[in-house]
Amino acid sequence: MDAKQVVDLLYWRDVKTTGVVFGAALLLLLSLTVCSIVSVCSYIGLALLSVTICFRIYKGILQAIQKSDDGHPFKQFLDQEVALSEDSVHKYGDVVLAKLNKAICDLRRLFLVQDLVDSIKFAVLMWILTYVGGLFNGLTLLILTLIGAFSCPIVYEKHQAPIDHYVALINNHIQDVVGKIQAKVPGMKRKVE
DSSP: OOHHHHHHHHTTSSHHHHHHHHHHHHHHHHHHHHSOHHHHHHHHHHHHHHHHHHHHHHHHHHHHHHTOOOOOTTHHHHSSOOOOOHHHHHHHHHHHHHHHHHHHHHHHHHHTTSSHHHHHHHHHHHHHHHHHHHHOOHHHHHHHHHHHHHHHHHHHHHSHHHHHHHHHHHHHHHHHHHHHHHHHSTTOSOOOO
């Protein structure tokens, strides 16, 4: 999928496709809250296998009754190439490697306090995440993220002006508070390079 298809999906441009993707993903995550990932994958595999076996038997019986020679019902899918190309593996592997290396460098910079202000912001974020982790587990956060990813863009698109106004007010207030704190605490002022 390219970026345009993802944006179209999140903005509900094709309601049927978005509904199927959102529903399937939400059902999968909700299933994972009840069963382990091994059980969920096994149940999904069994359901798909049951459908394909029943369809294959149905088509076989239909061919025997009608005395037709249609062949295997999934022949077109069996003939398709499904292997990954080396170029795509290298392309995406290089992208993942670059992002992983950048994340490692950023974490090293934050944990070894290259910039005191950034490290303190990171510490505050980690402290906030301890409370978030106490309230929600990772799966609940994934479910909330999925719901937010499919609802926030469309809500923002419909109510963009008031949302932008209030976000600007909040951002200005936060910048004022951070500026006051940096002015009062020694060593907190950012060095201009």
